Amino acid sequence: MADVQLGQTFPVKSRLKPTPKKTSSPPESKYWRSFKTQxxxxxxxxxxxxxxSPEPPHDFAATFSASVTLYSSQTLEPKFKISSFTDVAYSATFRSDGKLLAAGGESGIVQVFDAKSKSNLHRKLRGHTRPVRLVRYPRFDKLHLFSGSDDSLVKYWDIASETELLSLQGHKDYVRSGFASPASSDMFATGSYDHTVKVWDVRVSSLNSVMEVNHGKPVEDVVFLPSGGLLATAGGNSVKIWDVIAGGKLVHTIESHNKTVTSLCVGKVGSDGGEESEKYRLLSVSLDGFLKVFDYSALKITHSMRYPAPLLSVGFSPDSSVRAIGTSNGILFVGKRKNKQTEIDAPGADKLFGFRSVEEPEKRVLKPTNFRYFRRGQFEKPSEGDYLVKRSPKVKLAEHDKLLRKFRHKEALVSALNGKNPQNVVAVMEELVARKKLLKCVSNLDMEELGLLLGFLQRYVTMPRYSGFLMSLAKKVLELRAEDVSASDLLKGHVRNLKSSVAEEIRTQQSLQEIQGIVSPLMMIAGRR
Known part of the structure; x- marks a missing residue:
């Protein structure tokens, strides 16, 4: 009660409704928003x-039209363009050492290039009769690659001799996606428009797939998760995760997109050597224009971002510094994360950012042994170990709070009633109850002010949040001011409206109890079955 005697310092707040906590953005959303998109x-x-490219500086290849363009991940400018295709190019992919680049084409030919020079054509692999939409290198094998085509065949090639080693027959429709297993260079998965994903092992002589799962929709993309024990598939508007070790058991289904999911990739959250350096996420893009980030360990979406066009492809650099997204209208959205000074000092950064990297001299740090240390002003930036004394924020008080500070209790109640904010009115009433002044204030109200109070009670007495408090107050008001109410037609009208509101609420509660009495036995019977 000491605070009451000294006067009201802070605005009164209703105790009937807890103040909601302010929620800040999740740390992972801040991480994904740190990519500056160009x-x-x-x-x-x-x-x-x-x-x-798996090797630094992790340049990336984008496939569109009849060409494959190699972009620098540092300056985001094209290094060179491969235009030796006579038709549409598909699925450009790097070898594990980043030295070779392979891509399929509309004519059914797989072409292999030197990733360091556009002029050096390395090999041509002929064998498919329809467009080749899938080309991938095994994880660690530098001598072979596998391809998938609209002829429903999956082929395994020897690059050096340009010969076909295996022709895997099992799919019944277009083979449009595939991924190499990170656990073995002899295993890979392929996805088809026949709704199935097959896992192949080139060491098996029967040429049959060692595992098969049915996605339920035409499969647009397939990705092995980093451990190699889980497989993610995309088709329709869903992404499904399968347990490879358990023989293709469905682990989880993600249905966060509204249209067809077109591409998947795996990204690593943070690569600065901290606690987050080993947290992998599954990224998916769709024709609905959304990029979704999925934490498959917690089975939840951790971030979502929308782009102004349907999305067809997505890639994430191994060092977690660059994210690239391709659209259907020929725009490439590249997000680069600025987290180290080395990015500014990188080759070509002066051209990209418009300045040269100059080594700045270190500023002299003031120490307590220097007299200027004690003459620092209030605008001096604090050092790392300084203790900050912050000024208390100025509290803005409403009119009823100012009146409560001056112990003008009746005026505070009338001011709150005129404000027509029920939360403020109830908060003032609760404060007056704590000060044991509420009934005295009610007794001192004139006829007009009493009409304000009865009108407030009539409007809010049935509101569940305030009903318990206002019901008892209404009873006290009518007992204290019965003679005044009987002498005024206006106050009688307020009381009639109050009785009508209470009677209507009682009828509603009785109807709900009757419904509950009917439904409860039915629920008990249904629970026993």
Whole structure:
């Protein structure tokens, strides 16, 4: 009660409703928003695939129209363009050492290039009779690659001799996606428009798939998760995760997109050597224009971002510094994360950011042994170990709070009633109850002020949040001011409206109890069955 005697310092708040806590953005959302997105426009044609080199500086290849373009991950400018295709190119992919680049084409030919020079054509692999939409290298094998085509065949190639080693027959429709297993260079998965995903092992002589799962929709993309024990598939508007070790058991289904999911990739949250350096996420893009980030360990979406066009492809650099997304209208959205000074000092950064990297001299740090240390002003930036004394924020008081500070209790109640904010009115009433002044204030109200109070009670007495408090107050008001109410037609009208509201609430509660009496036995019977 000491605070009451000294006067009201802070605004009164109703105790009937807890103050909601302010929620800040999740730390992972801040991480994904730290990528500063730039647009590479005017590519004209749909960007069907994006692949990052496994080796630093992790340049990436974008496939669109009849060409494959290699972009620098540091300056985001094109290094060179491969235009030796006579038709549409598909699925450009890097070898594990980043030295070779392979891509399929509309003519059914798989072409292999030197990733360091566009002029050096390495190999041509002929064998498919329809467009080749899938080309991938095994994880660690530098001598072979596998491809999938609209002829429903999956082929395994020897690059050096340009010969076909295996022709895997099992799919019954277009083979449009695939991924190499991170656990073995002899295993890979392929997805088809026949709704199935097959896992192949080239060491098995029967040429049959060692595992098969049915996604339920035409499969647009397949990705092995980093451990190699889980497989993610995309088709329709859903992404499904399968347990490879358990023989293809469905682990989880993600249905967060509204349209067809077109591409998947795995990204690592943070790569600065901290606690987050080993947290992997599954990224998916869709024709609905959304990028979704999925934490498959917690089975939840951790971030979502929308782009102004349907998305066809997505890629994420192994060092977690660059994210690239291709659209159907020929725009490449590249997000680069600025987290180290080395990015500014990188080759070509002066051209990208418009300045040269100059080594700045270190500023001299003031120490307590220097007299200027004690003459620092209030605008001096604090050092790392300084203890900050912050000024208390100025509290803005409402009119009823100012009146409560001056112990003008009746005026405070009338001011709150005129404000027509029920939360403030109830808060003032509770404060007056704590000060044992509420009934005295009610007794001192004139006829007009009493009408304000009865009108407030009539409007809010049946509100569940306030009903318990206002019901008892209404009873006390009518007992204290019965003679005044009987002498005024206006106050009688307020009381009639109050009785009508209470009677209507009682009828509603009785109807609800009757319904509960009917439903409860039925629920008990249903629970026993």
């Amino acid at each position: 647009q590479i426009p005017d590519l004209v044609y749909s960007i069907t695939s994006i692949d990052f």
